[in-house]
Amino acid sequence: MADAKVKDFPKKGETDARLRSFIERVERLEAEKAELAEDIKEIYGEAKVNGYDPKIMRKIVRMRKMDVEKRREEEALIDVYKLAVGLD
């Protein structure tokens, strides 16, 4: 569970209850985020076992997030620059 990863504040410390509550809320969500990141890593691992290259997949995920026009523009520009510096 996400909560298990969240530290307790000192019980009898003079912590500001309101600030503590904000921090704890952030920490709970951060723990959930970390779990999702872990799940994502597992999917890439599973894909790798199935013969897919995780590095390339990450590039694909990034590309699919982009606006199509922006992506094509960028790809065209990369080709131009590659040519310019002799990258074949």
Added chain:
Amino acid sequence: MADAKVKDFPKKGETDARLRSFIERVERLEAEKAELAEDIKEIYGEAKVNGYDPKIMRKIVRMRKMDVEKRREEEALIDVYKLAVGLD
């Protein structure tokens, strides 16, 4: 909903169903992660309205994640280095 943010693959393209499924799973989790990041931002915003400094809070969250001994060691070292370069 998280799913709304996930793009559809071309319906009649010759995409590899397995690869597509991996990518879609990753994208779904990435969308959830993005939502959590948004929620976290909102908490910091709420804290700010209540007079707390989000930048300092982020430092506190980072510190609480650290091993206590490691953190104290680092803090001591920072003091030493500050002294060494005349940071007061």
